[in-house]
Amino acid sequence: MLQLLSQLRHNCAVGGSDLSSNKSSWAPQRKVTSLFDFCFSENGLSAFCLGKSPDSTSFIQWIGEEKYQKFANFCLKYIANLDLLKKRGTFIEFRNGMINVSPTGRNASIEERNEFEAYVLILTLDWASREYWILRTTS
Secondary structure: OHHHHOOOOOOOEOOOOOHHHHHHHHOOOOOOOOOOEEEHHHHOOEEOOOOOOOOOOOOHHHOOOOHHHHHHHHHHHHOOOOOOOOOOOOEEEEOOEEEEEOOOOOOOOOHEEEEHHHHHHHHHHHHHHHHHHHHHHHH
């Protein structure tokens, strides 16, 4: 598959991890950025075009440490006050181009994430039904 992709022109490769992790998955012995016209790691936050990386700015360079600290503190305080079914591990994950905020925690198992999704769906439906009732009775 890798050989077929590299033969196509204007081809690209996209991965969710950083470039070194993607390289180990895609082609450990080869320079990945030369195999494809476009390579995107971190779900497109890091880019390479014809083997070269364009100028870029990391999230922390863009927002600044002081503003990031305020944001992170706000998120952690907010999450701390949520009553959830379960909380597991890393609630804020800092990446080069984004911040991943997870109220249930990035260390939650698939089963725990599914429980959280069902819980949020119930809360959303409950909120939506109340909003509908309020709108309907006031119209």
